[in-house]
Amino acid sequence: MKLFKTAVMLIVGLALGFFAGCTDDDGIDNRDLDYGYVQFKLYKEASYEAPQDDATQTQSRAVKPQLDYLAEASKVQVTLTSGEETIVQTLTLSAADAESAEYGMRSAKLKLLTGNYTITRFTLFDAEDGELYNGNAVDPDLTVVAGGLTVHDLTVNVQPRGKVRFTLTKDMSGFNPPKSRSGVSRQYIFEEIGSFDITVKDTETNNLVSFEKLPVTFSIHFDDPENTETAPGYQTSTCACDSLLSLPAGNYAVIKYVTYDSDGTLLETNTAPAESPFTVEDNRTTDSDVAVTLYEADEYMKDHYALYAIWKALHGDEWSYQGENYPVGSNWDFNKDPDLWSYQPGVEVHTNGRIAMIDISGFGFSGDMPKELGQLTELVELYLGTHNDTNVGFKDPTLDPDQSLTERSRNRMENHRALLHAMHPATQISWPCAFALREHGIHIRATELYDQGYTEDQIFEASTGRQRDIRPMDTSHGKLCNGLRSLPAEIGNLKKLEYLYIANSAIESLPDYEGEGREGMSGLAACTDFEVYNCPNMKKFPRAIAKMPKLVAANLSNNKQWEAQDLHDGLTELAEGPSKETLQMLYLTDNSLEELPASFRNFKRLGLLDLTRNNIHTLHPLGEEVAPVELVFSHNQIEEIPVDENGRFCNMDDLTEFSFSFNKLKKFPNIFSSEMISAISNVDFSYNDLQDYTDEEAAAFKGIYVQTLTLAGNPGLTKYPKWLGDSDSEVSYIILRGCGLTEFPEGCFEGKYSSRLISFDLTYNRLTDLPDDFSADTLPYLYGLDLSQNAFAKFPYEPMTCKGLTVFAIRGQRDEQGERCLREWPTGVYQHTGLRGFYIGSNDLRKIDDTISTAIWTLDISDNPNITFDASDVCYAWENGAYILIYDKTQNITNCEAMLE
Template sequence: MKLFKLILLATATCMAMTLLGGCSEDGTDNRELDYGHVQFKLYKEVSYEKTTLAGRAVQTQLDYLSDATKVTVRLDYNGTMLAQTLTLDAADKDAAEYGLRSTKLKLLTGNYRVVAFSLYDKHDELLYNGLPQQNELTVAAGGLTTHDLTVNVMPRGKVRVTLLKDMSDFVRTRAGNVNRQYTFDEIKHTDLTVQNTETNDLTTFEKLPMEFAIHFDEQNEANGTFGYQTSSSKCDSLLSLPAGEYRIVSYVTYDKNKTALETNDRPAAANFTVEDNETTEIKAKIALYESDEYIKDYYALKAIWEALDGPRWSYAGESYNPGANWDFNKDPDLWGAQPGVQLHDNGRVARLDLSGFGFRGDMPAAIGQLTEMIELYLGTQNDKNYYDPTEDLATSMANRARNRKANHKAYYEKHHPATQMSWPCALALREHDIHTPSTALYDEGYTENQIFDTQGNQLNIRPAANLHGKICNGLKSLPKEIGNLKKLEILNIANSEIKELPAEMVQLESCTDLELYNCPKMEQFPQVLAEMPKLVSLNISENKQWSEHDPDGLAAGLEAIGNGKSQSVLQLFYCRNNNVTAIPDSFRNLKKLGALDMCENKISKLPAGGLGEVAPTEIRLDHNLIEEFPTTNGKFCPMEDMETFSATYNKLKVFPNIFSSKGKYVIKTVDFSYNEIEKLPDDFNGILVNTLTLANNKIKVFPKELLSGTNSYVSYIILRGNGMTEIPEGSFKGEFAASLASLDLTYNRLKELPKDFTAEDLPYLYGVDLSYNAFASFPYKPLNSSGLTVFAVRGQRDDNGARCLREWPTGIYKHTGLRGLFLGSNDLRKVDDKISYLIYNLDISDNPNIVFDASDICIYWRNGAYMLVYDKTQKIINCDEMLQ
């Protein structure tokens, strides 16, 4: 039946109803007073709770009440048949199953009998014919009457799926169709098939998104286990099922890529009941098995914790909360979530870091279960609050391995900063956005007074902790099962009581990085290190006891390293503070050695003929007893890839003639500070270097041959504290002398500069520092260079220690490139000269007799655009704010 027929009938009915109304004699329209409204509400019969006569459906039952969008109601009004079509509405499709409301129908007051009703879908197709359970209704004047209609609809309820862990057969070996062992938290989607036990109908919900959560187990807490943790996985979506009794017959689990993990056609029994318009939680149980390798890993963790006095652990460090310990008051599959433990995606242990927990005892054999482990830290240098970028957990293991050399350099430069240049020279480079290792401390915010003492000696900014003999953990031994860790790449043992290494460590076929650091009870050099096949980085620092108890063994051990199984792959070798007296000749075999750090030893003997073809990028031999560097054909080692060569605090008397100006590559830093060097060799081969540092030696005369006659290339020279008295003419006549950009000559005894110290030879000179010398008259010559950015002539003293510089550099304001002028600690008197605002770093402090007119710069100083270093006791005129 089409709705337009019903509409015609309704129109005729309305006309008849209109005749029943009328107007009063006094002209008042009483028709509205004779009308009321009725609204029909439709409900599912199965959930309709009113006790009325059951209706009868003349069509099959509806699947969903929400399918109906219109209702036609047939009414009997005193023998007159009426029919009206009304629209139906609900908040949404789900809410419709709880009932629909029609639009309001306006009728004359009186009693009506509902004869029948019909439902239509959104396409006006007839869905359903029904008879009312209640057929009498009364319309009151001006009121609203509601009347319920019930519809035979399939009873349905909502279900929410929760996955629980089933450990009822935990000790049994996993069975079923499992693509691989997986952890409960890997389940990101699931298929769930349920069966109606009354009709045997099957319903499958596919790829339900699951959300994993750890929470407290209320049942265990009720049994007295306070704080016990468990986990579950829930699907937030509400699913629809016909009402009835059900059971779960199968499930399929999937990972984040929707790759099937497991199909289980015989899950643990889980029955549930679905009631109409009620929400039921389906609890599907996912079987866990003790035999899974990741669970076995977690039992191994607990065994390690128990063997190493775990109950008394208390973390002291920066990575976790102070006092943190491991917690096993939770389901075994959660035991891997512990401080210091990182897991692979499959739940296997990937990284174990026990540093800072104060563990003690013998490592148990259970460590051999952790066969997927990549990193093992049994103490690190970080135990003493050192930051090591190679151990930054925010960096992936692959990146740490790939950037091993860069990480080494970052660590070394942070804890062992290079010899620094003076602040004026550093400022000059900063003005040109140049940063080098010799300016790094300034970039970190240190001041010149914090870096140098009053004699120009560099202070130990970050003194290394004297760790020898100090213990941070009580590890006594490693078991032979350590050899099972075939995938282990990083092994750190530090600040420990361990006495020896097991021979089975030779089986660590993937181990590339090994640190054996400050283990004072290990009295003999562990020869097994030479047998390990893949060592790329080896750190055996802070083990002086080897030289004390077994010096021959130490020498033999180092010799064995050079002849060992890793000789073709070893790139980084650290052996600091071990009282080593010689670098063995076998080190000439380490063809891939990129960094050699043997500082703070007693090395006086180097390999005969040098390192041969070994071509490191970094050599650090500071604080030793080296008097010379042996060579073969003038080479100590190839320099093509050299970046840093440092041998400070040794016994060198002549600059090592191991470099050359004939190459193509420029070394970044060469540092022979704090030796006893008096001169360059007579047959000096030249050098190509960015920063050459010869601070605090005994070079009385500037080495003319450095830049003249050898085609050397040097950008920054630091010759501080040599007692230098002379710079010969012709010292800056070399082909590449123009490359000189910074010259630090502080703390010497210079009284004048050579006549040819001119812009013609030094056109790109950015910074010159002649502070703490003996100039009685101002040295104007560097000002000839238009590129000069910062010039310092502080603290000039004569041979008697008296202030000797009184001359203000008249006309210096005309130098348009100058940005810094440092004239502090002299005896400057009245300044009769213009002050340029462009020289916005000006130091006139500690000139007690100065008279300084600040009118030219006052406004810039007041606005923070000018840095004037002065004393408030000085006579500063025309800028009163400076003295306030």
């Protein structure tokens, strides 16, 4: 075999760079079969694993001290011998980056004649050609194969290093007996940790290494299934650090950790943590757990144990959730670390781990609430059933989970008004009148059910016009959803509790004061929103409520078991107690109250009072200092609304809703004034025993300023209330459905503000004609008029002069014998430019020869059995969906065959 002809040629070739210039990208020329290539790979000696079939390996010998990092080397000079020839070659070294270099570097390729070579030594240089290291090869022999590449390993004595990944785990070894914190700025929960510092010690050299502000990610997960100390499915949590940290190889122990929250605020410095030994090996990654001490004596941990005590006392193993907020059948689960016991459906915590909210409505709990409830001193909300338990699909705005507690408190009145409106839908106007208002973009409470998707047939009984009972509230007295029997007097420790709801429950009483630390209801210093709803086993009105100091909203409804006098006396105590200065909303529906306590005039801040469905027959004036926003006294036995010495039932400056429907009032109460500062939105005296005013009563009437006035269902009203115009009353919408109206007294619409009238629902009366002043001159802004179910034998043309009239209905006219009496089609109605809806169904129309306008795009001619209707004017628009014709296919519809298909 030939190396070179002479050694001189070799030296000259080296000097000319004959071997230089081979890079990683140089291809191997297989045509030059006398040559081959060699490439050297450098590895750290500490982690080098030699091929198992190489029995000649020896340790390299470091001539110079070990390197700190292999990446310090930039070039390698290799000295080779072959026979008597010596070759010295310097090659560049490369790696992807400094970190990758620790796992090996490779040299440029060296082109050599084929044959056997011996590596006598190698030298490493830095980037500036400074000599770093001299060493011997582990395996000095190599063979160059013709046209091939020989890769040969060199090992270097480099400081052995590895990577470590820390995970914060929980040390609960001090739970028995419980340990207390010392030297800690405040108690904190494991989940709060956002980053940490750590100091570790090499147990052989005692060298210390510290790392600072290492970010962590909190996660809850199942415990290691091989851990036989925990039950199957046991949950734990860790704070994992994703950072890979470099350490010299060796055995270590954690001697200190410092924890911070997500904002970098110091939580704890622990200089004596539980032992957490770990070993770092060269070029290997070690996962090390750092045990963070938890303290059973921390208040948040005590809260968690209180949760468990509550669950056990209320037969938690039998709980099974029924509702919409969580999966059906859900229960609390305590097969997890104690600091995770707050992760339960219906439980929320503050950032410091203290329990903030408990809602176990729907879980079917039963038993006596244990005294451990008093531990939850940071509790803000406690729901032990609510009035909304069984209302599937109804979103109660006062309990809206999408609103924060602050938002619910700020929007309290608005939310309660929305609830009140849902509980007691306003008397609705007829659909034609609602349709007219909708065409003008007007939405009022008298149209809200249409806006919610109800139809006229769903709202009213067709035979009487009486409005159906549409309420989303569960008022089934005695129907229980839980078996709570009692609350402990320690509930008085909950000084921050704001919301306390007890509903559909078997509870028998509320705890009263029993001494320091057992203050009962009087200790709830921050409780603003309170409810005792449908608790039939609570036979007496709970007088402890009267001692609650800061009530703002109270719902004491659906407790018919309270006797009238007991309820009256209990409410009197409430109105004379500390909450008289704060109470703003009071619900007392579906009870047995017979007399409104005179002491209610003490509720100076009362804004909403709901007394629906009681047996109230006696009222007392609320007085000038009580200025409510909404008053609902519907479904009682009230015959008269009394006034004080100033002639007022209450201050009406802020009043928007005033409902006394379904009572026994004999006369429209003269308690309002046409000179009020602002209009009341709704005044409802429907379904009473109202009679027509005498001339003297009409003359004394002070007027009213109201948007919607409802007098429906008062058959004693035979005359349209002319006294409205005479008293300068200002009304926009009038509902007189189902009264006994037979006439309009002369001059009904000559009042100062009669022109403000926009819509009339005069259905289900006995009207036969309209007065002459029912016209554009007096009613220029009339949008909707419904005269259906009256006794018109001739079509009343008077309203057709009102250019703004948008919808006109005159359905179902019947005479005294119940026979259809309207046969006249209003010729020329098509000329009205503003009309968009015309309802003339359920009459006795015959042949219609008039033009039918497509501008009146809703036409009802249904239930006219003898009609002949030429649909040629509207057929095309109807076929294209631009026209609504309400008709029967049995009717004689001509010139539009598609209508009869």
